Amino acid sequence: MSDAPVKVVVDLSLPKGQRESIIELTKAEIKERTAMAAEAETQRIADEAAQAEAAATRQAGLDKLIALGLTEAEALALTR
Amino acid sequence: MTMTLVETITVGSGGAASIEFTGIPQTGVDLQLVISSRSTSSSTLGLIKINGVNSGGASGYAAKFLASSGSSAFSGGDSFYARAFFANRSTATASTFGNSLIYLSNYTSTVNKTWSSDSVEENNGTDAYAAIIAGSFTSTSAITSLSVLHETGNLAEHSTASLYIIS
Numbered sequence: 427m428s429d430a431p432v433k434v435v436v437d438l439s440l441p442k443g444q445r446e447s448i449i450e451l452t453k454a455e456i457k458e459r460t461a462m463a464a465e466a467e468t469q470r471i472a473d474e475a476a477q478a479e480a481a482a483t484r485q486a487g488l489d490k491l492i493a494l495g496l497t498e499a500e501a502l503a504l505t506r
Numbered sequence: 507m508t509m510t511l512v513e514t515i516t517v518g519s520g521g522a523a524s525i526e527f528t529g530i531p532q533t534g535v536d537l538q539l540v541i542s543s544r545s546t547s548s549s550t551l552g553l554i555k556i557n558g559v560n561s562g563g564a565s566g567y568a569a570k571f572l573a574s575s576g577s578s579a580f581s582g583g584d585s586f587y588a589r590a591f592f593a594n595r596s597t598a599t600a601s602t603f604g605n606s607l608i609y610l611s612n613y614t615s616t617v618n619k620t621w622s623s624d625s626v627e628e629n630n631g632t633d634a635y636a637a638i639i640a641g642s643f644t645s646t647s648a649i650t651s652l653s654v655l656h657e658t659g660n661l662a663e664h665s666t667a668s669l670y671i672i673s
Contacts, residue, residue, distance in 0.1 A: 431523040431660065433653075436513055438669075439529030445513060451523055458560060459523060462587070463658040465561075466549070469586060477580075 431456065507672060514668040521546055521660035525667045528651040534671035537613045539652065541606040542666045543593040547659025550627050550635050552591040554608060555653040556619065556643045561587040566644045573637035588641050591625035593656055598629040603665060613649040618642055
């Protein structure tokens with residue numbers, strides 16, 4: 427028995443009860459799926475880096491405001 | 507307005523990479539997908555693929571989202587396929603599935619297609635994602651096929667997708 431991933435194909439032009447087929451993915455589809463997952467992972471890492479950078483920039487700004495004499499609550503109020 | 511259930515598919519033992527509705531009847535105005543899904547991977551993101559078009563092709567996908575992880579909110583844009591819903595990740599509370607509703611307007615028209623979705627991940631944990639997403643698909647062709655898949659991993663057994671035609 428093959429371990430290839432499968433897809434459920436539902437041909438709605440056929441009568442009910444005859445529509446559903448379980449089909450193994452082609453090599454091209456598996457390749458596309460692998461590429462998609464890799465691209466998604468790359469994007470996820472980039473998104474996390476961007477979020478971390480934004481958080482660090484925000485904290486640096488807050489620290490500067492606090493260094494100027496504002497309380498943390500006052501500094502946070504200004505950023506809302 | 508009439509809302510007609512065209513088909514409901516339940517993923518069987520072993521899971522499936524995708525559910526593909528083909529030969530969609532061109533008899534309605536709008537389409538609605540109702541998805542209950544769980545992924546076999548740690549990713550919560552679910553995609554739809556319209557007319558078999560991949561991300562990065564001549565026909566493009568675009569979306570704007572407003573989302574929350576349960577502990578923080580975030581928003582932004584996206585053009586990677588049509589990231590359209592949240593599924594339960596494999597580590598979410600056992601035997602629970604994400605809930606999603608995707609509405610595609612004027613699917614037989616000759617103008618670009620637009621869709622909206624709201625979805626939640628069901629998870630009794632620190633993170634449980636939820637989102638409202640607005641998306642578009644640049645194509646003047648009628649929608650004749652729709653695929654439901656996850657960004658990574660398979661649709662786990664017992665995941666379901668129902669397609670409705672609104673006329």
